[in-house]
Amino acid sequence: MSTKDKIIHTSIELFNLHGERAITTNHIAAHMGISPGNLYYHFKNKEDIIRHIFALYSEHLHTHFKPLTPDDDALENLAGYLDSLFELMWRYQFFYDNLGDILSRDEALKKDYIEFQAALLEQVKEVLLALRAGDIITIEDADVTELAHMLKMTVSFWTPYIKARRLSGELARQDIYHGILKVLLLLKAHCTEHSLAQVNQLRAKYLALANAEPTAQ
Amino acid sequence: MSTKDKIIHTSIELFNLHGERAITTNHIAAHMGISPGNLYYHFKNKEDIIRHIFALYSEHLHTHFKPLTPDDDALENLAGYLDSLFELMWRYQFFYDNLGDILSRDEALKKDYIEFQAALLEQVKEVLLALRAGDIITIEDADVTELAHMLKMTVSFWTPYIKARRLSGELARQDIYHGILKVLLLLKAHCTEHSLAQVNQLRAKYLALANAEPTAQ
DNA sequence: GTCTATATACGGATAGAC
DNA sequence: GTCTATCCGTATATAGAC
Secondary structure (H helix, E strand, O other), X not given: OOHHHHHHHHHHHHHHHHOOOOOOHHHHHHHHOOOHHHHHHHOOOHHHHHXXXXXXXXXXXXXXXXXXXXXXXXXXXXXXXXXXXXXXXHHOHHHHHOHHHHHHOOHHHHHHHHHHHHHHHHHHHHHHHHHHHOOOEOOOHHHHHHHHHHHHHHHHXXXXXXXXXXXXXXXXXHHHHHHHHHHHHHHHOOEOHHHHHHHHHHHHHHHHHHOOOHHHO | OOHHHHHHXXXXXXXXXXXXXXXXXXXXXXXXXXXXXXXXXXXXXXXXXXXXXXXXXXXXXXHHOOOOOOOOOHHHHHHHHHHHHHHXXXXXXXXXXXXXXXXXXXXXXXXXXXXXXXXXXXXXXXXXXXXXXXXXXXXXXXXXXXHHHHHHHHHHHHHHHHHOOOOOOOOOHHHHHHHHHXXXXXXXXXXXXXXXXXXXXXXXXXXXXXXXXXXXX
C-alpha cells in the first residue's frame, strides 16, 4: 500500500478511535512512524486528508446503495442495504461525531456533502417507493420525505448518540447492530400484514447479533 | 443582570450562532465589551462556562418534563411536552452540534451528562407507558426502550442534522417545528384508532408552524 | 520520498495594577 | 470587579537537507 493510502487508512482508524478533533497530523505521522513533513508531502493539509476519506464514504454509498428495480426481490435488497449501512456506520463513525466542525472548516467539502446528501435523500425516497411497490410497506406520499429524513438521521447520528452514553467513547460492533434495529423499527411501523413476519425475522436476526458476546465478534 | 450571567447568556448566543468550537473566550469577552481577564475572574475556564450552561439545560428538562400522572389529560400533557422540547432544541442547539467534543474535554461534565441522560431515558419510558395507559398509544413492552431511544436521539440530533444540510449553518424556528413533527411521526406509528385524529391535529398544527413564513416568527 | 528543524499562529489562561 | 499585558502550550504547515 502506498504511503498516501496508508495515511488515509491510519487517519480513519485514529479518527474513529479518538475523534477527529483529538488527532493531529503529528499523531497520524507518529503512529505510522513517518515524519510530519512526509505527511505534508502527500497531503496539502488535514482537510485534504478528510476530503479523501469523504470520497471513500461517497463511493461506498454509491456502490452499495443502488436503487432496486421492480424485478428485484425487495426484501432481499432490503437485507443487503442493512448490511451496507452497518459497514458505513462502522467505518466512518468519526465523520458524524464532529460533522458540523468538519464541514465548517472546509467550504468545498461542505458543498460536496450537501449536494451528496440531497441526492441521497432522493435515493432513499426511491427505495421507500420501491418497497411500497413491492408490497413491503404502506405509506402515504405525504409521509415519504419525512420517513426518509428520519432514516438518514438515524444512520448518521446513531453512533454519536451511543458514544455519548458511555465514559470510554469506544464503540463495539454490537452498537451498530442496535442502530440497524432502529432503522427496522422505523420501517416496521409501515409494514404490510404479509411483510411483518419477514421484517420481524430481520429484527430477530439483528437482535441476536446485537446481544452477542463482544468476544464473539 | 450580573456579569457572570451575562457571560453565560452571551456564550449560549454565540455558541448557537457560530458553534462552540469557533467561539473562544476572547470572542465572548470582546462581544460583551469586557476583558479576557475579567471573564476569567468569573469562570475558571471555558469548560466551567459550559458546565453552567449544562446546568440550565438540565434544569429546563427537569422543570418542564415532569412525568404525567393518571389524573392528567395525557394528550394535553403531550402537547405541553412538545412545546418544551421546542424550547430545549432551540436554546441549546450548540450543545449537540459538538457533543462528543465537549464531553471528551471534561470528564466531570461527561459523567453528569451520562447520568442525566440515563435518568431521562427512564422518564421518557414512563411517559410512553402513561400514554399507553391513557389509551393514546399502543406499544409492546419490548419496544418501549427502543422507541424512547429514538425519541431522545431525534430531539438531540435533529438540529445538527438540519444545520449540516445548508451552507450557512443557521437555524430558523421553523426548522425546530420540523423536528417536533419527527417526534410526532414516531408516536403516530403507535397511535390508537381513537387518538389518531387528535395526534394528526397536533401534526397539522406544527406543520402550519413549520411552513409559516420566516418573517412571521 | 522522506527527514529534521523550525516558523507561524492562536487559543487558553495568569499576573499584577487599578 | 475589571483592566492590560503577556506567557504558555500546541497544532498546522513549511524550508531545506538528504
